[in-house]
Amino acid sequence: MKKGIKIVTIGGGSSYTPELVEGFIKRYDELPIRELWLVDIPAGQEKLNIVGNLAKRMVEKAGLPIEVHLTLNRREALKNADFVTTQFRVGLLDARAKDERIPLKYNVIGQETNGPGGLFKGLRTIPVILDICKDIEELCPNAWLVNFTNPAGMVTEAVLRYSNIKKVVGLCNVPVGIKMQTATLLDVSPERVHIDFAGLNHMVFGLNVYVDGVSVLDEVIEKMTNPGNAMTMKNIKAIDWEPDFLRGLHAIPCPYHRYYYKTSEMLEDEMRAANEEGTRAEVVKQVEKELFELYKDPNLAIKPPQLEKRGGAYYSDAACNLINSIYNDKRDIQPVNTRNNGAIASIPDDSAVEVNCIITKDGPKPVSVGDLPVAVRGLVQQIKSFERVAAEAAVTGDYNTVLLAMTINPLVPSDKIGKQILDEMLEAHKEYLPQFFKAVEA
Numbered sequence: 001m002k003k004g005i006k007i008v009t010i011g012g013g014s015s016y017t018p019e020l021v022e023g024f025i026k027r028y029d030e031l032p033i034r035e036l037w038l039v040d041i042p043a044g045q046e047k048l049n050i051v052g053n054l055a056k057r058m059v060e061k062a063g064l065p066i067e068v069h070l071t072l073n074r075r076e077a078l079k080n081a082d083f084v085t086t087q088f089r090v091g092l093l094d095a096r097a098k099d100e101r102i103p104l105k106y107n108v109i110g111q112e113t114n115g116p117g118g119l120f121k122g123l124r125t126i127p128v129i130l131d132i133c134k135d136i137e138e139l140c141p142n143a144w145l146v147n148f149t150n151p152a153g154m155v156t157e158a159v160l161r162y163s164n165i166k167k168v169v170g171l172c173n174v175p176v177g178i179k180m181q182t183a184t185l186l187d188v189s190p191e192r193v194h195i196d197f198a199g200l201n202h203m204v205f206g207l208n209v210y211v212d213g214v215s216v217l218d219e220v221i222e223k224m225t226n227p228g229n230a231m232t233m234k235n236i237k238a239i240d241w242e243p244d245f246l247r248g249l250h251a252i253p254c255p256y257h258r259y260y261y262k263t264s265e266m267l268e269d270e271m272r273a274a275n276e277e278g279t280r281a282e283v284v285k286q287v288e289k290e291l292f293e294l295y296k297d298p299n300l301a302i303k304p305p306q307l308e309k310r311g312g313a314y315y316s317d318a319a320c321n322l323i324n325s326i327y328n329d330k331r332d333i334q335p336v337n338t339r340n341n342g343a344i345a346s347i348p349d350d351s352a353v354e355v356n357c358i359i360t361k362d363g364p365k366p367v368s369v370g371d372l373p374v375a376v377r378g379l380v381q382q383i384k385s386f387e388r389v390a391a392e393a394a395v396t397g398d399y400n401t402v403l404l405a406m407t408i409n410p411l412v413p414s415d416k417i418g419k420q421i422l423d424e425m426l427e428a429h430k431e432y433l434p435q436f437f438k439a440v441e442a
């Protein structure tokens with residue numbers, strides 16, 4: 001690896017790519033990237049060209065010898081890669097909009113990574129990531145796969161269970177978002193803040209918070225009880241928590257916990273949004289249009305601040321810090337999705353969890369937390385069961401298994417409603433779910 005790093009980004013035409021490129025540029029002294037390959041599919045060609053050319057201008061402006069390659073040929077790109085990052089969206093934003101709108105017809109949360117929407121995003125994504133894993137095995141067997149593609153927890157679970165790839169890490173910006181917002185609440189610099197993260201992707205808790213090594217959890221919780229101080233991400237409505245609920249929980253919930261602990265308020269707001277400004281995918285489509293117009297400007301050679309309208313703030317920090325720490329064997333602590341290996345007692349050893357890890361050249365080594373507080377343990381286990389059954393359904397294309405996954409999801413009220421949602425969503429996403437239609441059509 002020391003000759004200079006080759007990075008391949010699948011879904012390179014994403015509007016988030018400038019953030020990643022900025023992250024690599026900032027860290028070039030420690031992370032000497034020689035080649036950055038941005039890969040996309042024919043439907044993404046135009047976006048790839050626009051964002052790829054911006055990436056080239058950014059690198060040129062920084063005066064760095066990084067070659068940026070744009071390609072639709074994934075296999076050509078993967079040859080001898082050191083790191084493969086994945087950030088693709090099967091079915092693009094139109095599929096996400098269906099994930100969000102269809103469940104609402106049944107009075108069920110429609111969300112990208114939670115409930116029926118999360119299930120269907122997983123069903124569309126898992127077969128593709130497993131194909132990518134086969135290519136990695138053949139073309140760059142020593143590479144690290146760094147996955148951002150949502151639902152990142154379920155995807156990491158599927159890779160661990162159904163591929164031969166061991167060097168995989170799932171990443172999310174939620175923990176870093178919580179850390180930054182905690183630092184702001186406490187009015188201290190983020191470097192002084194340490195949070196004990198444990199749980200699953202989009203289901204992670206901050207079990208304790210320290211400033212300079214001293215626990216300040218009580219203070220953070222009290223600050224969070226003040227109106228307007230509830231932490232969130234751009235894509236999740238910042239409805240405040242009940243102060244006494246937070247005190248009882250005595251841990252920091254992640255923004256996505258609102259879908260479970262505030263289901264009716266979130267549903268009500270989603271219904272309102274669907275009738276007014278549109279679902280999140282529909283809003284994001286508009287934001288993307290504006291972003292790509294900006295990216296086209298030949299004089300633009302930086303990441304434009306408008307990218308901050310997206311929910312993925314700090315995602316490149318998570319990705320670049322992880323790659324940097326693996327490459328340089330930094331042994332610092334970062335929250336990532338990896339094989340549990342006993343870090344959380346009530347989750348199986350071989351399942352993916354989101355937990356603080358020591359990041360070494362041999363990958364993340366999870367830091368043991370003992371167990372989760374009893375109040376949240378059951379929900380986390382239930383979501384893990386859902387992710388596992390969903391991953392199995394994505395691989396087998398079995399109807400009974402996918403109905404089981406749908407029904408055990410805590411946001412789905414019954415098997416009957418689950419089946420109605422399932423049937424409508426299977427039909428709506430048919431073109432991206434060949435595994436469920438093969439038998440019928442054969």
Ligand code: G6P
Binds near residue numbers: 173233
């Ligand atoms: C959050 C999540 C990401 C998700 C993003 C969506 O930050 O952690 O997993 O991809 O929001 O943001 P968007 O702007 O697409 O709604």
